Amino acid sequence: MALEHAILVSLLEQPGSGYELASRFDRSIGRFWTATHQQIYRVLRRMEADGWIAAEEVAQEGRPDKRVYSAAEPGRRALSAWLRAPVEPETVRHDLAVKIRGAAFDDPSGRAGLVAEVERHRAAHTALLHRYLAGERRDFPDPAALDAQQALQHVVLRGGIEYERMTVAWLDDVLATLHRLG
Amino acid sequence: MALEHAILVSLLEQPGSGYELASRFDRSIGRFWTATHQQIYRVLRRMEADGWIAAEEVAQEGRPDKRVYSAAEPGRRALSAWLRAPVEPETVRHDLAVKIRGAAFDDPSGRAGLVAEVERHRAAHTALLHRYLAGERRDFPDPAALDAQQALQHVVLRGGIEYERMTVAWLDDVLATLHRLG
DNA sequence: TCCTGCTATGCAACTTGTTGCATAGCAACT
DNA sequence: AGTTGCTATGCAACAAGTTGCATAGCAGGA
The missing domain is CATH 1.10.10.10 (Winged helix-like DNA-binding domain superfamily/Winged helix DNA-binding domain)
Known part of the structure; x- marks a missing residue:
């Protein structure tokens, strides 16, 4: 573990x-x-x-x-x-993705609820992205002058930032898809 | 659950x-x-x-x-x-990120091992990306002509594709960072 | 011929992770 | 005066997830 x-x-x-x-x-x-x-x-x-x-x-x-x-x-x-020791690839538990595929088997009112849910997640991911970006400005103002520990913390933080960016963009894609479906 | x-x-x-x-x-x-x-x-x-x-x-x-x-x-x-019902944000267990931050407290030979580990993960994520892309070409050749179920499957698959793309790019960033640290 | 690997299901034991509750002092607001 | 909220730790019960092993027939390669 x-x-x-x-x-x-x-x-x-x-x-x-x-x-x-x-x-x-x-x-x-x-x-x-x-x-x-x-x-x-x-x-x-x-x-x-x-x-x-x-x-x-x-x-x-x-x-x-x-x-x-x-x-x-x-x-x-x-x-x-x-x-x-080698580690396993990361494990994910992505309830929202299950819901999105499950929405195909629910009636239109369920789909409307899903839009609200996706928007809620989008807001949370956007907030997190901004918190990460603020943390980056605060903790790593000069990326050229970092010791090893800070450089490694910074690259992990960049991973978090890119993950949130990608997720927000994907949730927009999800919303557009749900919109097209009526 | x-x-x-x-x-x-x-x-x-x-x-x-x-x-x-x-x-x-x-x-x-x-x-x-x-x-x-x-x-x-x-x-x-x-x-x-x-x-x-x-x-x-x-x-x-x-x-x-x-x-x-x-x-x-x-x-x-x-x-x-x-x-x-509303669901929680996704949970992640990302061993590799823990390792990257942990590498600051290991000696240089540990860091060399980490490079190999990151490269291994990069190869796995690249392979997965190509599998997803092949699956997309096979299952969704005409994105304009999908029913609701297929459209929802497709948007979830696009999420997977973007996740893998982002991850491969981030792992390149990690490798570059480790390289800079010597 | 033996070994490996695939389909197909399952038990038993164990480790992890979650939920509800409890305590306790202090600060701040109502 | 009462309620809420923060720091700080913990028990007990339960739910979820992992690991090792077992069975069993068939296919294919060494």
């Missing part, structure tokens, strides 16, 4: 608590790996038991204490071993 | 056995929904018990008998209800 590895990479980039990791997964990392806070907490405990990461209790004022994790050497070695 | 719905759509387009469904999921449907034969057989039995689909035993020569399923009316109604 690779949630462990995604967490390791995130902790190597920046130590953090389970809660902080969960919000990172909701934002940037969520683009290529989704996880709920439950999953993250469970895997964090296992990783700590395996010695892959180390935890430090941090007391806070006005809010509960937190456990800040950072990657330990065995974890870094495990990541390195995983990097050398 | 939506595997049920993906199966319903596939059976509405064309009745088939569990084995046939599994190979469809390995080919066209696998683009937006992956499933192993185990999952498919298990869900088919549940769907049959729920009356969503009907099975017919078909004897064959030279090979085992098969159970050919087709969508029943309650299944079509369940699909229709699902089409009217």
Whole structure:
């Protein structure tokens, strides 16, 4: 499984608590790996038991204490071993595409509902695209002056940007097709 | 869950056995929904018990008998209800993106391995793109003369094609970035 | 002749991922 | 004073997905 590895990479980039990791997964990392806070907490405990990461209790004022994790050497070695092993092609679960093909077997009112649904997704993807673009301007203002870590983060972000662009264009194609069908 | 719905759509387009469904999921449907034969057989039995689909035993020569399923009316109604409910944005599990960001924390030999891995994925995506394009030429030679079902299948296929094009271009970007990093 | 591979289905065990709920203090708004 | 919302973590139960193995007949090549 690779949630462990995604967490390791995130902790190597920046130590953090389970809660902080969960919000990172909701934002940037969520683009290529989704996880709920439950999953993250469970895997964090296992990783700590395996010695892959180390935890430090941090007391806070006005809010509960937190456990800040950072990657330990065995974890870094495990990541390195995983990097050398081939991985499978990405898996996708694209409900909307299933719906689009399914719309052929529904009546016209179902098709009208689908238009609204596609428009909703289009708005969400457009918003995400703009968030990525804003993040790019903020974090990578000078693409010529990046170290290795930043350059790799940037190329992954560019992947997200291109994915969102392509998706918005495709959803426009879907809307045009649905429009032609009446 | 939506595997049920993906199966319903596939059976509405064309009745088939569990084995046939599994190979469809390995080919066209696998683009937006992956499933192993185990999952498919298990869900088919549940769907049959729920009356969503009907099975017919078909004897064959030279090979085992098969159970050919087709969508029943309650299944079509369940699909229709699902089409009217909003769905979540697609979820992605993109190991390769995790690896790319993880490569910042590995030594140069790990980075060399990553180049090979990216090239492997690039070849796979290129092959898939060409398969999709060949399928498009075969199944949709005249895009102006399609019924609703075909038009919807075609627009989903175009989504797959654009996704593969975008991915190949992005992997080239990744390779160029890795090359620049030495 | 043996081995591989394809069609065709399935059990059992295991790992992952999801959902609902619970706690708890504080801030900000109503 | 009450409600909502954020930080912060977690249990328990359930649903979904994966992996390894098994069966079985036939085709085709080494």
